[in-house]
Amino acid sequence: MKNEYLLLTPGPLSTSETVRQAMLKDWCTWDDDYNKEIVEVIRAKLTKLATEHEGYTSVLMQGSGTASVEATIGSSIGPNDKLLVVDNGAYGARIAQIADYLNIATHVVAPGEVSQPSLDQVKTALEQEASITHVAIVHCETTTGMLNPIEAVATLAKEYDKTVILDAMSSFGGIPIDIGDLGIDFMISSANKCIQGVPGFGFVVAKQSELEKCKGRARSLSLDLYDQWHCMQANHGKWRFTSPTHTVRAFYQALIELEQEGGISARHQRYQTNQTTLVQGMRSLGFRTLLNDDLHSPIITSFYSPEHSDYQSKSSMTD
Numbered sequence: 001m002k003n004e005y006l007l008l009t010p011g012p013l014s015t016s017e018t019v020r021q022a023m024l025k026d027w028c029t030w031d032d033d034y035n036k037e038i039v040e041v042i043r044a045k046l047t048k049l050a051t052e053h054e055g056y057t058s059v060l061m062q063g064s065g066t067a068s069v070e071a072t073i074g075s076s077i078g079p080n081d082k083l084l085v086v087d088n089g090a091y092g093a094r095i096a097q098i099a100d101y102l103n104i105a106t107h108v109v110a111p112g113e114v115s116q117p118s119l120d121q122v123k124t125a126l127e128q129e130a131s132i133t134h135v136a137i138v139h140c141e142t143t144t145g146m147l148n149p150i151e152a153v154a155t156l157a158k159e160y161d162k163t164v165i166l167d168a169m170s171s172f173g174g175i176p177i178d179i180g181d182l183g184i185d186f187m188i189s190s191a192n193k194c195i196q197g198v199p200g201f202g203f204v205v206a207k208q209s210e211l212e213k214c215k216g217r218a219r220s221l222s223l224d225l226y227d228q229w230h231c232m233q234a235n236h237g238k239w240r241f242t243s244p245t246h247t248v249r250a251f252y253q254a255l256i257e258l259e260q261e262g263g264i265s266a267r268h269q270r271y272q273t274n275q276t277t278l279v280q281g282m283r284s285l286g287f288r289t290l291l292n293d294d295l296h297s298p299i300i301t302s303f304y305s306p307e308h309s310d311y312q313s314k315s316s317m318t319d
């Protein structure tokens with residue numbers, strides 16, 4: 001069956017024929033040919049894509065990307081800890097909402113959807129609230145396309161010795177970053193965004209020493225990030241519960257295709273070129289972007305809906 005349906009969302013997105021073909025075999029979730037030769041290879045590749053620094057490890061988690069965010073928030077934050085959340089869009093708000101569900105204390109810095117967080121505001125919170133232990137921020141806020149200043153926020157958080165959690169769901173694989181350089185402790189992404197696999201699981205690349213501190217802290221059995229990691233680590237890629245085998249096999253293929261494309265920097269270049277072309281074309285049709293160019297990621301772009309009068313004058317011009 002030919003797939004002629006183009007997905008224009010940042011994920012799930014249109015996948016290659018070969019990624020889809022990789023799902024045509026059934027795998028056993030407990031067998032070595034799956035665990036050792038697929039899962040373990042994926043974990044090693046992800047860690048390497050995320051950082052050149054030593055001391056990092058990765059763990060895969062069933063579910064959509066949000067499950068991995070929830071697993072990270074619910075497993076890394078202790079009962080007396082407090083989380084500072086930067087919220088300038090739906091995904092930042094979701095982190096705060098997850099913390100709320102889990103009864104985790106939060107301090108939310110919310111500059112609104114079209115602004116970057118004020119570093120002064122973050123700094124003041126860190127200075128005045130010693131109870132804050134963790135800082136969470138979204139890299140590419142997929143609501144608007146905003147690229148958040150993660151270097152500055154992570155550097156600030158590290159100055160105050162905080163644990164840093166990065167939701168890089170819609171940027172990892174499409175924008176080069178080294179999480180070790182930034183001192184990020186937990187970075188979360190999923191199979192169906194810039195790596196260009198199909199939906200079904202998320203993953204976390206974490207500083208191993210920080211992940212080890214999560215032992216016994218999880219507020220949910222199926223979203224226990226430490227236990228999931230420990231099981232994979234001790235049993236060479238074994239998932240605790242049934243894994244999305246077809247999705248994982250497709251993801252393995254997607255990682256190979258990322259390498260064939262020339263890696264993250266080449267993919268970033270392609271996305272950037274596409275985004276520039278899109279914005280130029282849309283602007284020439286009279287559309288305006290929601291954000292200024294310097295705030296934009298190459299992943300997703302928001303435009304204002306054309307106003308009725310604009311549309312009229314445009315169409316009368318072409319008439």
Ligand SMILES: *Cc1c(COP(=O)(O)O)cnc(C)c1O
Nearest residue numbers: 064065066091140142167169170
């Ligand atoms: C896609 C995305 C998520 C996760 O969404 P799911 O629908 O659960 O896969 C989280 N954060 C960001 C920034 C995203 O783009």
